[in-house]
Amino acid sequence: MxxxxxxxxxxxxxxxxxxxxxxxxxxxxxxxxxxxxxxxxxxxxxxxxxxxxxxxxxxxxxxxxxxxxxxxxxxxxxxxxxxxxxxxxxxxxxxxxxxxxxxxxxxxxxxxxxxxxxxxxxxxxxxxxxxxxxxxxxxxxxxxxxxxxxxxxxxxxxxxxxxxxxxxxxxxxxxxxxxxxxxxxxxxAFEAEDLDATHPVDTTVTNVEMKAKDWVEQAAVKTNAVEGSAYVKLDRGLLTVDQLNYFFNTMPMELTFVDDNNQFIYYNKTMEGKDMLASRTPDQVGDRMTDVHPPRAIPNVKRVIHSLRTGKTDLVSMAVPGNNETKHIMHYYHAMHDADGNYRGVNEWVLDLYPIVASYLKQTGKKLVDDPNNQVDANAGASQGSASSKDDADKKPDVDANSGASEH
The missing domain is CATH 3.40.50.360 (Flavodoxin domain)
Incomplete structure (x- = not known):
């Protein structure tokens, strides 16, 4: 080499x-x-x-x-x-x-x-x-x-x-x-991944402009979607639409659903976009993947989705730039499949791991220390050994070996 x-x-x-x-x-x-x-x-x-x-x-x-x-x-x-x-x-x-x-x-x-x-x-x-x-x-x-x-x-x-x-x-x-x-x-390989969502799947809402700012409202009318107090039978539950919104919007993480046509069709709006770990806005829902990523990120987005779609991996994880001793934000991309094992899209969740770690340390009275004998994985974003300084080390995104995942 x-x-x-x-x-x-x-x-x-x-x-x-x-x-x-x-x-x-x-x-x-x-x-x-x-x-x-x-x-x-x-x-x-x-x-x-x-x-x-x-x-x-x-x-x-x-x-x-x-x-x-x-x-x-x-x-x-x-x-x-x-x-x-x-x-x-x-x-x-x-x-x-x-x-x-x-x-x-x-x-x-x-x-x-x-x-x-x-x-x-x-x-x-x-x-x-x-x-x-x-x-x-x-x-x-x-x-x-x-x-x-x-x-x-x-x-x-x-x-x-x-x-x-x-x-x-x-x-x-x-x-x-x-x-x-x-x-x-x-x-x-990944270049064939279509981020323009031009291959409708069985759940695609047709005849609604994907970039419409009110895509959710138009698509709901088109599909006669239920809302409010209407019940939805789930795999192991029965909830109203309102209850589903309560449930998802109080999740301790940010969730995004991208379908198998590479259309962004849902996120749990827990706060305004400017305050989110990975900013989303209501008018983006319904957009193609090419519309919600900067052009320079497109090749890496294709790599991630292609690796999930083809089964090369089921999970891609990465940290974001700027993590430090009091913040460790992670992005996870998990392939979704139907009952027959067919690929049905990407479940992305974003969360800051540090509050969880800090709570555990406080409750147990333990603390984090460097292990000089630990062989830190390339994706760990951690410092080790006498050549590093724990107090001054800053973290880099953990790019999955199969993906070269994109940043938001």
Whole structure:
């Protein structure tokens, strides 16, 4: 496997470059990592497009040819250095070599945070439209107190840190293989998924414009739908329509129903859209999936639905960007089937797990602590080992191995 490593510093003596050099040298038997220099990258200026210049083209071509990228970022004033930000601006202006490319983030700092805030910011930048990188979730390599971390030969002193980086690198290698394998299958698999809802199913309400703001009301009239105190016989229950609304609207999570024609036909309106974990509005109900996602998310939405429709997996889960020590919002997508096992759509639910965890800790008197021996799963969004800082670690979405799930 071929990776490229980019240190986000132009300093003559860069600890982040030293960290990348150690990773490339120490683990050379497992992976080929070529280090790239950004010293010659000009400051970004959209009025003077230098995307075709030698310095930018060299890095862009190296990234395109590589299976994945490792970026080591310092932390300058709680964010990434200007030189690294400028590079990413060039790589998302008129050329896009990072689009769909697996990226792992590492970082070193003088103090205990290990560039955690810069890493969080970098994740958000890499996910921006035009950049489109697929960042490796969790397993943050946060190397703090870096002045004391290396010996005179440039080797890391602490074996626990080395072991953690080894474990993380192995997981990233697997992650790269999965992401690139999904991309290889793109032409003959998920691209066929029709998000325009042009293939009506037996439950599709026809002759009602899907984008109508009052789709629910029109469709209800068209189908003579019951409401209010009318009873609905369920599998194991008998409830009025009002009771069903009471029931769903007090669920401790946000629910969405997408049918097997990829039409968004229901959500439980527990609050106004601006206050929801994943915003929905009443006038969106009835819309096609293409109408409720930004264009850049469409390929990933197709991947998720295709994997559920084809039975490749029954459940896709992911965390959202920006989770931290007091918030862990998760999205779950579960395939629905009828009594005969036929695919009938997606049940999506969204909830913040942290209040549940906090309540459990309060009631039991227990607390969360790092387990230095734990092998954290690539999807766990957790920090571990002496190279990480629990207090400063920020979480990344857990992209299911089969999906590359989209963000809302």
């Amino acid at each position: 071929k990776l490229v490593g980019i240190a986000g510093s132009i300093a003559d003596e860069s600890y982040n470059r030293k960290l990348l050099k150690f990773i490339a040298t120490h683990f050379r038997s497992q992976v080929d990592i070529e280090l790239l220099d950004i010293n010659d990258i000009p400051m970004f200026n959209e009025d003077d497009d230098q995307s075709d210049g030698d310095a930018i083209q060299y890095i862009a071509q190296k990234i395109e040819a590589a299976d994945g990228v490792i970026i080591a970022t310092p932390e300058h004033n709680h964010t990434v250095p200007a030189a690294l930000k400028s590079l990413i601006e060039w790589l998302s202006f008129s050329i896009h070599p990072l689009d769909g490319k697996p990226v792992m983030i590492v970082g070193a700092s003088y103090y205990s945070q290990g560039s955690s805030r810069a890493q969080l910011h970098l994740r958000q930048i890499l996910e921006a439209p035009g950049v489109g990188a697929i960042t490796f979730p969790g397993n943050e390599v946060l190397l703090g107190n870096v002045k004391e971390a290396f010996d005179e030969k440039g080797n890391l002193k602490d074996q626990g840190t080395i072991d953690f980086i080894h474990t993380t690198l192995n997981k990233f290698i697997k992650f790269v293989k999965v992401i690139n394998h999904v991309d290889e299958e793109a032409d003959d």
